[in-house]
Amino acid sequence: MTDLSKNFGSLEAVKSIDFEINDGEIVGFLGVNGAGKTTTLRMITGFLVPTGGTVYVDDLNILDHAYEIQKQIGYLAELNPLYSEMSVYDFLEFIADIRKIRGKQFKEALARVVEQCGLKGVVHRTISNCSKGFRQRIGLASTMIHDPDILILDEPVTGLDPNQIVEIRGLIKELGKEKLVLMSSHILQEIQVTVDRIIIIHEGEIVADGTNEELMSNFMGNVHLTMEVKDATIDSVSNIESAIPSVKFLNSEPKNGHQILHLEYSREDDPREELFKFAVDSKWIILSMNPHTANLEDIFRSLTVTGGANA
Ligand SMILES: Nc1ncnc2c1ncn2[C@@H]1O[C@H](COP(=O)(O)OP(=O)(O)O)[C@@H](O)[C@H]1O
Numbered sequence: 001m002t003d004l005s006k007n008f009g010s011l012e013a014v015k016s017i018d019f020e021i022n023d024g025e026i027v028g029f030l031g032v033n034g035a036g037k038t039t040t041l042r043m044i045t046g047f048l049v050p051t052g053g054t055v056y057v058d059d060l061n062i063l064d065h066a067y068e069i070q071k072q073i074g075y076l077a078e079l080n081p082l083y084s085e086m087s088v089y090d091f092l093e094f095i096a097d098i099r100k101i102r103g104k105q106f107k108e109a110l111a112r113v114v115e116q117c118g119l120k121g122v123v124h125r126t127i128s129n130c131s132k133g134f135r136q137r138i139g140l141a142s143t144m145i146h147d148p149d150i151l152i153l154d155e156p157v158t159g160l161d162p163n164q165i166v167e168i169r170g171l172i173k174e175l176g177k178e179k180l181v182l183m184s185s186h187i188l189q190e191i192q193v194t195v196d197r198i199i200i201i202h203e204g205e206i207v208a209d210g211t212n213e214e215l216m217s218n219f220m221g222n223v224h225l226t227m228e229v230k231d232a233t234i235d236s237v238s239n240i241e242s243a244i245p246s247v248k249f250l251n252s253e254p255k256n257g258h259q260i261l262h263l264e265y266s267r268e269d270d271p272r273e274e275l276f277k278f279a280v281d282s283k284w285i286i287l288s289m290n291p292h293t294a295n296l297e298d299i300f301r302s303l304t305v306t307g308g309a310n311a
């Protein structure tokens with residue numbers, strides 16, 4: 001895609017984003033709620049017309065070739081809407097019928113998705129009687145009934161319990177061996193182990209794009225400091241950056257009546273002494289200071305903080 005953007009009235013939900021995905025890749029599309037993931041995915045799948053820019057699939061422009069492209073794409077929308085009073089069989093037959101896959105062709109497609117998505121044994125069950133994990137499999141099966149080469153999955157593991165997440169992850173990884181998969185999430189851990197590459201979107205803009213290793217190496221040399229303090233006022237927290245220029249304030253969260261501060265600094269410029277003095281001057285009590293080399297979670301956090309101190 002090139003320079004893709006979408007405005008909703010005066011809101012620029014997606015701002016001129018550019019990325020390319022190649023066959024055989026499993027790509028995670030990561031961003032906090034409201035970052036612009038769903039809007040982007042809906043433009044890629046042709047459900048939403050961009051305000052600017054274009055999506056290309058194999059050199060075909062989605063505006064001119066929506067029908068051909070939609071044949072190649074399976075799209076699992078956020079929240080996975082299913083007709084819960086239908087049986088799995090009836091639902092898949094209904095979805096196949098929309099794509100004019102009927103009769104013998106449907107039987108073959110059904111056998112294929114039942115195998116691919118592990119639906120043996122539940123085909124004749126009513127959807128409302130299936131567990132959430134199975135419903136997600138049914139959703140996946142419905143997006144794959146026409147055997148697309150590309151799977152676009154909007155938050156496919158959100159709302160599942162940890163066991164179900166592991167299960168659906170495994171399934172997506174398996175499908176990714178044959179298909180291009182682009183899956184979104186607002187939770188790094190949900191996708192980190194599934195994908196080969198992570199694209200991070202923040203306020204409608206791409207702020208990072210690379211493999212786990214690439215993202216890590218770009219941020220190596222940065223140290224993250226988790227500090228637990230008592231009696232820190234919002235005012236004093238928001239002064240850290242101006243008092244100690246080598247410190248970047250990421251965010252803070254309350255914990256048991258204390259504050260957990262997440263800070264970042266460069267390895268060459270260790271500010272811990274100054275931080276200690278600053279804390280004393282601000283009448284904070286330091287309960288702990290834990291420096292560690294940045295991990296992907298920290299990178300995500302530092303790329304998606306909005307504004308300065310929001311203690
Ligand atoms: N149909 C719409 N009309 C107006 N604003 C929208 C619409 N869809 C999304 N938005 C806004 O666009 C921004 C991006 O939303 P969305 O793409 O759903 O983010 P995400 O999927 O990353 O949570 C949000 O601020 C959201 O409120």
Ligand SMILES: [Mg+2]
Binds near residue numbers: 034037038039078154
């Ligand atoms: Mg969304």
